[in-house]
Amino acid sequence: MKIYGLELIRGLGITMGRFITTYTVGFRRTFSNRLRGHVRQDVSQKGIFTVQYPEERLQLPERFRVLPVLIFDGKEGERWSQETERCTACGICAKVCPPQCIWIVQGKDASGKAVPKASEFTIDTDVCMNCGLCAEFCPFDAIKMDHRFEIATEERWVSHIHDIDKLHVSTEYYAKTHPKAWAKEEAKRHAEAQRKAAAAAAAKNVEKKA
Amino acid sequence: MGDIMPQWFSIVLLDILKMALILAVVPPCMMYTTQLERKAIARIQDRFGPNRVGPYGLAQPFADMIKMLVKEDIVPKGSDKLCHLLAPLLIVVPSLFLFTLLPFGPGFIAAPISTGLLFFMALGSTGTLAIFTAGWTSRSAFPLLGAIRNAAQLIAYEVPFVLASAVIPMIVGSLRMTDIVMAQSVSGWFIFTPWGFTAFLLLFTAGLAEVNRTPFDLPEAESELVGGFHTEYSGMKFGLFYLAEYVSTIALAVLLSVLFFGGWAGPRIPFLPALGSAILWISMKSFLLVFVTIWIRGTWPRFRVDRLMGFAWKVMIPVALANLVGAAVWFYCPGFIGTAVSAVLVVSVFLLTSQLWAAPKPVLTTTWADQTS
Amino acid sequence: MSDYRIYLFLALFMIGALVVPVLPIAVARFIAPRKPGSIKTEPYECGTVTEGDVWVQFKLQYYIFAILFVVFDVEALFLFPWAVVFKEVGPEGLIAMVVFIGILTLGLIYAWQEGVLEWET
Numbered sequence: 001m002k003i004y005g006l007e008l009i010r011g012l013g014i015t016m017g018r019f020i021t022t023y024t025v026g027f028r029r030t031f032s033n034r035l036r037g038h039v040r041q042d043v044s045q046k047g048i049f050t051v052q053y054p055e056e057r058l059q060l061p062e063r064f065r066v067l068p069v070l071i072f073d074g075k076e077g078e079r080w081s082q083e084t085e086r087c088t089a090c091g092i093c094a095k096v097c098p099p100q101c102i103w104i105v106q107g108k109d110a111s112g113k114a115v116p117k118a119s120e121f122t123i124d125t126d127v128c129m130n131c132g133l134c135a136e137f138c139p140f141d142a143i144k145m146d147h148r149f150e151i152a153t154e155e156r157w158v159s160h161i162h163d164i165d166k167l168h169v170s171t172e173y174y175a176k177t178h179p180k181a182w183a184k185e186e187a188k189r190h191a192e193a194q195r196k197a198a199a200a201a202a203a204k205n206v207e208k209k210a
Numbered sequence: 211m212g213d214i215m216p217q218w219f220s221i222v223l224l225d226i227l228k229m230a231l232i233l234a235v236v237p238p239c240m241m242y243t244t245q246l247e248r249k250a251i252a253r254i255q256d257r258f259g260p261n262r263v264g265p266y267g268l269a270q271p272f273a274d275m276i277k278m279l280v281k282e283d284i285v286p287k288g289s290d291k292l293c294h295l296l297a298p299l300l301i302v303v304p305s306l307f308l309f310t311l312l313p314f315g316p317g318f319i320a321a322p323i324s325t326g327l328l329f330f331m332a333l334g335s336t337g338t339l340a341i342f343t344a345g346w347t348s349r350s351a352f353p354l355l356g357a358i359r360n361a362a363q364l365i366a367y368e369v370p371f372v373l374a375s376a377v378i379p380m381i382v383g384s385l386r387m388t389d390i391v392m393a394q395s396v397s398g399w400f401i402f403t404p405w406g407f408t409a410f411l412l413l414f415t416a417g418l419a420e421v422n423r424t425p426f427d428l429p430e431a432e433s434e435l436v437g438g439f440h441t442e443y444s445g446m447k448f449g450l451f452y453l454a455e456y457v458s459t460i461a462l463a464v465l466l467s468v469l470f471f472g473g474w475a476g477p478r479i480p481f482l483p484a485l486g487s488a489i490l491w492i493s494m495k496s497f498l499l500v501f502v503t504i505w506i507r508g509t510w511p512r513f514r515v516d517r518l519m520g521f522a523w524k525v526m527i528p529v530a531l532a533n534l535v536g537a538a539v540w541f542y543c544p545g546f547i548g549t550a551v552s553a554v555l556v557v558s559v560f561l562l563t564s565q566l567w568a569a570p571k572p573v574l575t576t577t578w579a580d581q582t583s
Numbered sequence: 584m585s586d587y588r589i590y591l592f593l594a595l596f597m598i599g600a601l602v603v604p605v606l607p608i609a610v611a612r613f614i615a616p617r618k619p620g621s622i623k624t625e626p627y628e629c630g631t632v633t634e635g636d637v638w639v640q641f642k643l644q645y646y647i648f649a650i651l652f653v654v655f656d657v658e659a660l661f662l663f664p665w666a667v668v669f670k671e672v673g674p675e676g677l678i679a680m681v682v683f684i685g686i687l688t689l690g691l692i693y694a695w696q697e698g699v700l701e702w703e704t
Binding site for chain 2: 603615663684
């Protein structure tokens with residue numbers, strides 16, 4: 001014989017336990033300095049898990065990606081220029097882009113000769129699907145995925161087409177948002193430079209001997 | 211004639227005052243019950259609940275009200291327009307009516323009629339008419355299903371509700387609400403007697419079914435009937451169904467605290483007049499019962515339709531009938547023997563009927579086709 | 584206070600209580616937008632068009648339950664006057680009521696074992 005209804009009462013006990021725990025944990029959080037401002041997203045954690053978004057934020061993972069940006073060598077607050085921009089208008093990003101949302105126009109110098117720089121670079125952000133293939137394929141580390149996700153606007157025609165001015169961010173900004181990737185790239189660039197210098201020196205030696 | 215007129219006038223004025231008090235207090239109570247429910251269920255689920263509008267989200271009910279007011283009222287085509295409008299009126303008025311019959315303090319009752327308990331139950335069951343009107347006139351499949359379910363559910367749970375409450379007049383000897391409270395101030399709260407405890411559980415369960423609260427919210431089952439009888443209602447008309455549901459829940463809680471928890475009885479609270487203390491006590495008892503309904507809503511899943519009907523007919527009605535006999539035994543043999551006998555009677559009937567109801571049934575071959583194959 | 588006075592109050596309350604539902608509906612009528620459209624006013628059925636009329640006949644089972652309900656609710660009605668005078672009528676009244684309830688219980692047991700109480704979906 002089975003007695004019915006006991007599990008119902010046990011269930012009530014469980015929910016009451018959760019109910020009380022949210023308060024005890026909440027009080028401890030309010031009155032302890034150690035726990036204040038602690039982001040509550042751990043599986044082992046008890047109590048309320050809600051992150052109160054505009055005031056509290058989760059740390060974004062570095063590989064988090066929203067909308068591509070272009071990178072120029074410089075400090076934050078500076079404006080990009082043809083000298084500092086990294087993009088060479090090779091068009092690989094536009095080719096690999098699955099939804100085809102990138103348009104590039106190659107730049108010209110003062111004499112009207114085509115140079116390996118982009119003068120116009122446009123991304124339709126309504127079409128972009130944040131896949132990050134452009135950043136994966138760029139051979140010059142010129143296009144990268146950004147972290148800014150609060151991009152809602154009240155108007156959806158002009159402000160959603162990002163032109164080259166809007167897309168450009170400084171290397172300083174990129175180094176801040178992606179410290180690990182930046183360090184890796186810098187190390188690679190440094191090694192490459194050393195290798196080139198060594199090769200040049202070796203070539204000079206060979207020339208000398210000959 | 212000159213001195214009759216002012217008397218007549220003062221009577222009507224008193225009536226209007228009583229009416230205005232009920233109509234002014236009950237809807238805000240309902241608004242904050244919804245707030246309490248959202249907060250409490252959120253805490254049960256490790257969330258904060260509404261906490262953005264005003265300090266601690268306390269202005270949330272007003273925000274909800276404004277939202278309801280400015281939403282478009284959509285009447286489905288092919289529906290009975292008049293009845294579609296009448297249904298929310300029909301459900302709100304009786305639910306407010308319940309508060310005229312409930313005593314909140316010594317002499318603090320709007321309508322102290324001699325058949326208070328019976329009239330309360332009669333009014334409480336009219337809600338199903340409104341719900342059926344709402345479901346039927348919408349001329350849509352889901353509301354109709356909800357309406358039919360509601361009718362079947364109310365038919366099933368009305369019987370144990372009435373049978374279980376019959377033990378109160380048996381022991382008290384009156385249907386008047388104030389007499390019931392007075393009797394408990396003499397003999398102690400009825401919840402502490404075996405028949406009272408059983409009747410409380412039965413009335414609470416059947417009451418939850420009558421006001422369509424979890425686990426008996428099949429008529430409005432959000433996950434299967436997309437809102438049931440009020441699927442086709444929007445804006446303020448929908449809000450009125452909500453109002454009626456919560457008002458009925460509060461009325462049920464007050465009724466239960468009157469019938470089993472001694473009503474307004476309680477130690478005198480300092481710095482308050484006697485009436486204020488009484489009102490505070492009954493409010494606290496009712497609040498606790500409302501909280502229990504919310505707690506249940508945060509815990510238990512919904513009944514299945516066949517289980518729902520079976521539970522009422524096969525478990526609750528036999529237990530309610532046994533409880534009547536148990537109360538009679540308790541009355542005629544006072545002391546330990548009566549208490550023990552009535553408790554054993556009710557418990558054994560519950561165990562027997564629950565086994566018969568919920569135990570897995572043997573599969574019977576019922577048709578000719580089954581027998582041949 | 585005589586009961587007639589109270590019933591007068593209840594009648595008055597019935598009219599007065601109408602304010603609570605009527606007032607918000609009336610206010611909503613003035614502030615809420617009204618743009619009915621043919622698709623908007625279609626009966627809801629998860630996006631599909633309703634097949635046939637939904638004003639249909641019910642399953643017979645509901646009527647069986649309704650008859651059972653009438654039986655037991657009438658029983659409850661008889662129960663209440665008895666319950667009020669339970670103390671005065673004494674053991675004879677109790678025995679009479681137990682016999683009455685017993686007959687109805689037999690009816691419930693009969694209905695149960697006949698399978699009337701099984702809800703077939």
